[in-house]
Amino acid sequence: MQGPQGRWFGAGHSTAPDAAKAGAEAATAACSGRTPKAVFVFASPAYDLPALIEAVRAEVGLGAAVVGGSSLGELSSEGVTKGGVAITALGGDGFEISTRVAYVGGNGHREAGAEVARAMAGIDKPHTALMLICEGMSGNPHEIVRGAYSVLGAAVPLVGGLTGNGTGPRSYQFSEDRVVSGAVVGVAIGSDAAISVGISHGWHRTEPAMVITRSQGNRILELDGEPALDVLLRRRGATTSDELFSHDVRLQALGLSRRSGADIRILTSADDVQRSVSGLAAMPQGAICWLMDGQYQDILGGAADSCAQAIAGLGGAQPLGVFTFDGGGRHGILGDAGVHEELATIKTALPGVPFGGFYSLGEIARVRGSLGTHALTLVTVALA
């Protein structure tokens, strides 16, 4: 789509089995012959990712920043897949782009977040946002976002997603034509026109509430003074931890009590000996939490809400394009047929607007306040 000052946004999607072909196809569709300033690539980790990135680079030319990461599924205005590649691209004088990469293993999560936030330094546009594409398996995404916030403060919206790789121990991020792991890629976006963020989930609490009485980092040892795994098995009517965590049945999620609702944390595994459960983010001791449940229709409703919020934030301007960061757990709940229904819902909410992104292990959207990490949400970033 083309806007004033030559700004444009495009989306492409491919399921070609060959990595290079898939990358080239999706990039060509996204750029449609235009010269991009930034290309956002979200691809299945099953691909030969270096070959895919190389093909994208060949297609888009040397001037563009090529960023992205490995996905749990790909979503764009051109389709929804698990095992494909979705590419969005933007260009024109009305946009300024600057990127940085930092490694969590270097000076820690917070410093990595702070480091990539410095990409915003050279941007001189009235509207800005920092996109963070982070390693999803690094353990403390909250700290990455806090790090970025410590540098930029409330003036710059933070958005993005955590990359995934099925059950693999590490996922992949793309930056400076390299495929890396354990990294945070920061993309500073400056624009002459408004940028707006929408976020919604569609999950609800299941009473009664519980207190995390003992935890260590991402591991919950006790809920209400009882071994956490035993509590979860009983509440969910399961007999073994395998049954509890077979994700195709139901995702296990906890919601921490927050001012305007719940901060959702996904649980991923259990320790049968220690009787503990672990998730992707820190589980604060002393916190009150609820088991969270999602129902099909509520989750679809959440998708429409997120888009509506993002559009409303543009203050009446028409959206040029939209980035979508969709919680991977939602894919699990909706199922293969359901994600098509979700795509249709998003398309209805964004008529004729190109959009693209991926199913992530966690979403980033600092819209209000200073907290910005989420799970099981749909985060949409609309560019006018």
Added chain:
Amino acid sequence: MFAWSTHQLTEYFTAVNASVDEVVAIAVAVERATEMLEAEAGAVVFGDVVQGAWGFGADVPVKGLLAVAQVPGTLTVPGVGDLYAVPSGLGAALEGALVVARLEMPFEPEERQMLQGMAQVLGVALRSIRVLRDERTLRADREREATERLILLEQAQNRQRLVETLLTIQRAISNRKPLPEILDAVTSGTAALLEGAPVALILAEGGNGRRLSVASTSGADGYSLADPDSSHTEAREAMATAKVIIRPVNPHDPSRGMVIAIPVRVTGELAGSLVAQLPDAADQREQLAAFAQQVSLALTDARTVEAVRETHHDPVTGLPNRSLFLKIFNRVLASRQAATEPTSVLFIDLDRFKAVNDSLGHEAGDQLLGAVAGRIRACVRASDTTARLGGDEFAVLLHNSPVEAAASVGERVIAAIREPFRVQERDIFIGASVGVAITRAATANSDTLLSNADLAMYRAKKEGPGKVVVYEPHMHTEALNYLSLRTDLQRALQEGEFRLQYQPLVRLDTGEIAGVEALVRWHSPARGLVSPVDFIPIAEESGLIIELGQWVLETSAAQVAAWRRVSPDLTLNVNVSGIQLVHPRFAANVTRALAVAGLPSSAVTLELTESVLMSDPGAAVASLASLRELGVHLSIDDFGTGYSSLAYLRELPVDELKIDRAFIARAELTGEDLALVRTIVELGHILGLRVVAEGIENAAQLEALRRLGCSYGQGFHLCRPMNSADLPQALLRGSLTAPNSIHP
């Protein structure tokens, strides 16, 4: 009102107290405070120094922060806008304030109160850190090191104890414990923290006088402030001035220690005071003040917990409620891709839920509902919607599901619910009945569909329990019939359309009529003779059974009293419904009826079915005990058809067992039948009960029962039920046992 505030304060406390360094503690405190209040920015201001600035980016508005550290106001942040900013003091010993600033939304009173709590938490943490730091600076020799170790240990232990105490209280709140229990947890926690010092929580009562009363006490005995008649001087003053009051217990005797009273607020208003007596109050002041702040929030939370329940989901099961369900239903109906796509709804009603709820309590009932919700959801696809409509009713919306598939989901649900539930350490058995309604119509109405499923469920319950019934249009007609039957029944009572028949109860050894059982008959002018099987359930459902049952008792008692002038030993058996039994005035009504008729209570036996006793055993036992005291006899009807008969034979004041006709229904009794009957007869004899066999229809059965030692019997072979006019003749004939004398 937000329950999240107390929830988060404990989390906040844990995070801030984990820091060992002042800079880190301040940074964590500011970050978490802004995050929890969904604020954009924050800082700590000491005098003219800003620390831990958060959310401002590169340009910290120092001047603005210094201003809002004194009084709440607006803080302008470049690139963000004008933020609402409020300061909260860190406590008397620290000249500083925690400032938090938020865009667009001003801070509500409860949020400011929570901030105050956070600031005090930070104050306590900083004081601990500074004490340690000072100790470190001063240390010169090993002795000092040893002292520090001791202090370190003590500080750490105190903090840990405080955290644990707060978690205990937090747990009490989140588990919806009764308020008195929470308050006791508060005072005992405080007392433990103060090494057993006497502690009292004094709260103002409502009304103009604002009388103070002791809500909870803990710690050493004999503490004068716990005295209900005390004037509560310090507590009253703390409330009046909103300040911490510290006074010597006796100004002339410092050794008696100090009284410290800390104001407690609920929803921002002064509501009471936490009072403690200590050897030296100054040392504990900050810690106690921070603690009182948490107490305020705990009280606020406990009192407003109802208000935060989500409006669209049922809090017990987490499922959508009726209104959300209908909304989703309408959305689904509107968005069907093809109008012919079948949409089904299941209406699920639990059997025997009320008994569990009444006997084990609401908490168990809620647990059970939660577990039921889980099982129902496990029976349906993720794309289907499950809801709790209210009480023990659930509904499931099935997308694109033909009738066979919907019915088989219903069967699965019933099978899943039939499995035992483990609640409060015991196995609970309940059941479910399911009604199914389905539509392919282009214009379908969710309300109508749901009410059709409800009708089908009602039918399933009647046929069942534990059945799935698919709605058919004729059910509507039947439902109308039911309603009209109910109306007629109401009129029948007023118009005197009921009659009684009497079935003799015969001594099997002599053939004499020992008593009669009163049986109600309804001759409706419009319907003809209506069977009790059809009208008794309706009378029970509509509550008419109370009036009808009383009429039966009064009429039959008067009749039997009259017959007893000729046959003085004649007894009366009357059937009693469960609804009558649990009616609070039942025993009184029975007494009145017998007194009016002039019939001794020892001549009356009330017959109950096992199902009556099963559905509400607690209420039944209470009512039966008082009837038994009156001298009325009790009989278990259709004995042997229930499943825990022996249990209440031991517990209930039963005098008679009636062997159900099912056991002697065969024209020729088999060895197995005989063995069963013999068991019941022997059981009756061992327990000293009168045993009556029902449904004796031929001479062979009669002979068999006689041989087994069964003393009494009823049945067509002995005598058919007869009108009151015919009975005197039968009584005069004496023996009925010769078959010829029974059937003319």
